Amino acid sequence: MYLGIDLGTSGVKAILLSEEGRVVASHSEALTLSRPHPLWSEQNPADWWTATDRAVSALSKQHALQSVKAVGLTGQMHGATVLDAKHQVLRPAILWNDGRSFSQCGKLEADLPDSRQITGNLMMPGFTAPKLLWLRENEPDLFAKIDKVLLPKDYLRWLMTGVFASDMSDAAGTMWLDVAKRDWSDKMLSATGLTRKHMPELFEGNQITGQLLPELASRWGMDCVPVIAGGGDNAAGAVGVGLYKTGQAMLSLGTSGVYFAVSDGFLSNPQQAVHSFCHALPDTWHLMSVMLSAASCLDWAANLTGTASVGELITLAQKTQPADSPVWFLPYLSGERTPHNNPNAKGTLFGLTHQHGPADIARAVLEGVGFALADGMDVLHATGLKPHSITLIGGGARSPYWRQMLADISGKTLEYRTGGDVGPALGAARLAQIAMNAGKPLEQFLPELALEQVHEPDSVKHTAYAERRKVFRELYVRLEGLM
């Protein structure tokens, strides 16, 4: 078997994949997020480790882990985890949805006019490099002590193997990688006062980076098996659902919302904040549009409306019909990346009257996230890449009602496959299986998951939603200055 570990924002998931490609067990442990100041978003790396240890220990009670041949790692991207020379964590990790480094982004682009050519991307807060510049300017004593900068899953790897290593897909999200060359860029590193010695060694997603340390192996009832590079959660999620060829795409409904498409060449649309990164398999790249708050808006709305769970919130929304006097929701609760690149963008409810109640708000939130996802799809398609199939993954994809609404809003056929909700952990386990079967054809280990439901867009509803989306977009344009 293969063990896949996904350090998500809302929790750590561990799954066991059988040699035949079946998920035989899984366990999740929740994580919380801290927002100590406006625009800040942090987690304590010690909590990541506690949750990981608990998740794997719980899995070992469901299923003996003695037959695990390799471990694959994946996780939330871009987080800055900084260690001192004794390899102690210096401060809470600054996460992917943290907007504090907006001015540092402008400074980096001004200092390095070719930064978009090297990285393929617009410099955005949330990416790792501008956060390190923020630390240099705002916490200089701490910055001076930094010996290593690690991405979240690579901090777990360090604790599991004693090795500093990363993979190309996650490293691409730092803005220190030359994405076309798949190597660290000395120029980008030096612009933030760092060198290669601060970075982990680079691997492709399906390469072995080290072995599980003996004390952990015995704690979890495993051998000292290889730990594989793995990938950022989106690239690994794509591998999990079998996406590695140009034209394959997915929509990931996690804390963030991501439209991800595989490309065999290096394309980009930095002006509209489309991300252009390496894929987790050699010689492949991908594009993605990222919205910072997607399914997390449902958690927020469930809390706001006093509904017990996201499932209940969706049931509430289902009781409403698209109204004559609708409510609109701008889902920018943590600012936004694609297409606005604006950490100061705000969540907004518009159109409320005495007639509206919690159900209308629930519906507006589901629709608003859908409109924002459709905006992201449009700007990705503007690169010329036109995917021929779109698979839904992530916790939000568990709702058939929301899945159909997203097909109606986007006007695209959306496919839901069994097991898509554990996508990244499954992808990490699949990368581990590929690594242990080097030389065999990839296709053998990347079967598409069984199709559970196909959501065809309803053309009448799509036309109505297209009208509503015009107002959604206009609202942002008019409110941007006030935000």
Ligand SMILES: Nc1ncnc2c1ncn2[C@@H]1O[C@H](COP(=O)(O)OP(=O)(O)O)[C@@H](O)[C@H]1O
């Ligand atoms: N039944 C459900 N229907 C729709 N959304 C759900 C359901 N259950 C959980 N979710 C959503 O799934 C999200 C978590 O998805 P997940 O892919 O695990 O995120 P992450 O990788 O960011 O930790 C939560 O924000 C929650 O709103």
Ligand SMILES: O=C(CO)[C@@H](O)[C@H](O)COP(=O)(O)O
């Ligand atoms: O910032 C990005 C991608 O660029 C996010 O997608 C993070 O990688 C977090 O993912 P989830 O926890 O929402 O899966």
